[in-house]
Amino acid sequence: MDELSRLRGFSARVGADPLLVQAAGGNTSLKHGGVMWIKASGTWLKEAVARDIMVPADHAALMAALSRNDPACETCTAFVRTDLNAGSLRPSIETTVHALMPQKVVVHVHCVNTIAWAIRTDAERLLRHKLKGFRWAFIPYARPGLPLAAAISARLTPGLDVLVLGNHGLVVAGDSVEQTEALLNRVVGALRRPVRARAAVDHAAIAKACAGTQYGLAVSDETHALATDAIALPRGKHAVFYPDHVVFLGVGVATRLASAAPLVALPGLGVVIRHDAKPSIEPMGRCLADVMRRVQPDEALHALTAEDIDRLVNWDAEKYRQTLDAKA
């Protein structure tokens, strides 16, 4: 199907932009002939052209199950059209978000500009001004799966094609790939925030600090900003502001090599990554730096609660996604 290949091209473009998608985060979908093609759990959007990462699901069966709050919607594996599924991949853990949007094409991204708004305690009020003219809704934070589906259903009205997910990200929908990509670009443009400059990186000093340890330098200078930015560590060291952070990095950010964490931010110096760390680790560290560089020091932020974190890390669908990351 031609449109599916266009969706894959769009997915790869979105997935290659670290300000929109990090590691296995984010997903896209296309509804056609009763089938919803959705990105597979644990796969990377940037590989959407190179690899077959789209899974076919029965859209009507999914919607019927959602309407009765069926626990099968937590993983959505029961709705895979096995007759069309060439691989053994499972649908994204955010499949329900895509199913609920009536439009043909849906994209969900962990856009850092959006997150920098969506973690503020006054996010909904401020976004009302920023997104004036768009058909949008703010969805208060809920764990992906059935809780997020319920939160979206409660605020979804006909014609809506933009959702800002509190403490999470952005959903944009349209009736074609091109229309959806254009709308995504317009929304991201409207939500762009000024970025604090980052300090110069002293690579030699970081290398010296981790010499002889299990750690090496983060590849991107953007990641090092996590350790040198005025507020990234002070605000992010003990808190979690969006789901993928805690799922991949744990609670907060480790700041000592002795911690054995996959990523350590050496305050004032830079970021080091354990040699055996999963490929998603550095993109997640960079994401926090990119978000925090768009937050002003005096802004009141809403962090996930201990209960929110517990519900995420003990969710079975999320545990499965983590097993794929370990193999990557």
Ligand SMILES: [Zn+2]
């Ligand atoms: Zn998400």
